[in-house]
Amino acid sequence: MTNDRASRTPSDRPSISPSGPALDPRITLRSPAELADALPYMLGFHPSDSLVMVAVHGEGGRFGGRLRVGIPAAPAEWEDTARQVADCLIRGSERRGGKPDGIVVFLCQDPAGGESGQRVMTRLRPLAQRIRLACGALDVPVMEALCISGGRFWSYCCPDERCCPAEGSPVAATGTSVMAATATFAGLRVRGSLREIEGRLAPLRGGVAVEMERALDRAAAALVPKILDGATRQEVGAETVALARTLMQRMTMAPPVEGGPGADDWDDALLGHEEAATLILGLQDREIRDVAAEWMEGEEAPPALRLWRALARRCVGAYGEHAAAPLTLAGWVSWSTGDEPTARIVLGLALRADAEYRFAQLLHHACNEGIDPEGLRACLREERRRREPRRKRAAATTRPPGRRDARPRRRPRRPAGSDQ
Numbered sequence: 001m002t003n004d005r006a007s008r009t010p011s012d013r014p015s016i017s018p019s020g021p022a023l024d025p026r027i028t029l030r031s032p033a034e035l036a037d038a039l040p041y042m043l044g045f046h047p048s049d050s051l052v053m054v055a056v057h058g059e060g061g062r063f064g065g066r067l068r069v070g071i072p073a074a075p076a077e078w079e080d081t082a083r084q085v086a087d088c089l090i091r092g093s094e095r096r097g098g099k100p101d102g103i104v105v106f107l108c109q110d111p112a113g114g115e116s117g118q119r120v121m122t123r124l125r126p127l128a129q130r131i132r133l134a135c136g137a138l139d140v141p142v143m144e145a146l147c148i149s150g151g152r153f154w155s156y157c158c159p160d161e162r163c164c165p166a167e168g169s170p171v172a173a174t175g176t177s178v179m180a181a182t183a184t185f186a187g188l189r190v191r192g193s194l195r196e197i198e199g200r201l202a203p204l205r206g207g208v209a210v211e212m213e214r215a216l217d218r219a220a221a222a223l224v225p226k227i228l229d230g231a232t233r234q235e236v237g238a239e240t241v242a243l244a245r246t247l248m249q250r251m252t253m254a255p256p257v258e259g260g261p262g263a264d265d266w267d268d269a270l271l272g273h274e275e276a277a278t279l280i281l282g283l284q285d286r287e288i289r290d291v292a293a294e295w296m297e298g299e300e301a302p303p304a305l306r307l308w309r310a311l312a313r314r315c316v317g318a319y320g321e322h323a324a325a326p327l328t329l330a331g332w333v334s335w336s337t338g339d340e341p342t343a344r345i346v347l348g349l350a351l352r353a354d355a356e357y358r359f360a361q362l363l364h365h366a367c368n369e370g371i372d373p374e375g376l377r378a379c380l381r382e383e384r385r386r387r388e389p390r391r392k393r394a395a396a397t398t399r400p401p402g403r404r405d406a407r408p409r410r411r412p413r414r415p416a417g418s419d420q
Helices: 032-043 075-096 117-137 178-185 194-199 207-228 230-253 261-269 273-282 286-292 298-313 317-336 340-353 358-368 374-397
Strands: 050-057 062-070 102-108 142-149 152-155
Touching: 032 050, 032 062, 032 102, 032 142, 032 152, 050 075, 050 117, 062 075, 075 102, 075 117, 102 117, 117 142, 117 152, 194 340, 207 230, 207 273, 207 317, 230 273, 230 286, 230 298, 261 298, 273 298, 273 317, 286 317, 286 374, 298 317, 317 340, 317 358, 340 358
Parallel strands: 102 142
Antiparallel strands: 050 062, 050 102, 142 152
């Protein structure tokens, strides 16, 4: 591995140590092979079709901030992209405590259309060079730039054929390296590829999508006027929250047998089109969505996450932008329960559905800045405590008059995760 100024032999390369709460005990990475192997563990997933940049600090080469963006398809966009990502990572690192001493760059893209991994590496070389120049213009050298494609990796910086041959080197098989063993010991896991994670949240297709869009049309005709009418908005909100709780309870009573797409199919089968459409439209109201955001911990979190993911898949056709609400809620629950890698991906999808969705913007920024979600959890708990007495008083005033039941009543069981 080399920096921009000098060539090094394998024996005198600097080491890079990812450290902090994510990796304990620490592990030292001394070669491009070890860097390529470590990338999925640093991010929590395999970054398909991605440009990844990692800040490096100190003489020991401690990893700091990380940035991931999609690789622009048009080479005409590469120069602007290089300037923007270099500025974003370096300025962001300065705000968080210190300018990086170096940067490691990864270009990850699988071969397509019959091309080889080596061809991908050659095609992306100009992008790597633009990134090196953009970082150098900000006085931060690129210590290493790797291309990972088709199960092999190449270094754009190292000229040494002994460790970086022209035909590339194979990436270590999953779970077989020292890095994998250390990550397993530290409780880290790789959640699959970026493409797989995003695919599980993609809109449904085929005949079921046609039926779902018709259900959304019917729900919109019935609900939108009520949401816009101040006299009926509160009623719609109460009905939407009650429906969401019913569906969460249904999912709790029917846990999936396995993870992955099979679990998604199971959850999809638990929701009727009319139910899903009603809830999707109701979540477009900010106050209703904020109540739903309170189900972010304890026993409520797992069924809530399953529900929000299923609803995101139901936002089909002309209702694609409506996915921003359930995707943001799914990202929030993921972040609140400690799954930051998935949270960043899902919140990014929410912004892709609606770039102006403010709640997604705030959560995405906070998650990327490493802010502790406990502050928001505390606010939501407090709001829930304030609202529960009001809800109980409202329910009491709507109780029909009649004789009092002489039998003692059992105290109703509190909902799972309630703070009251």
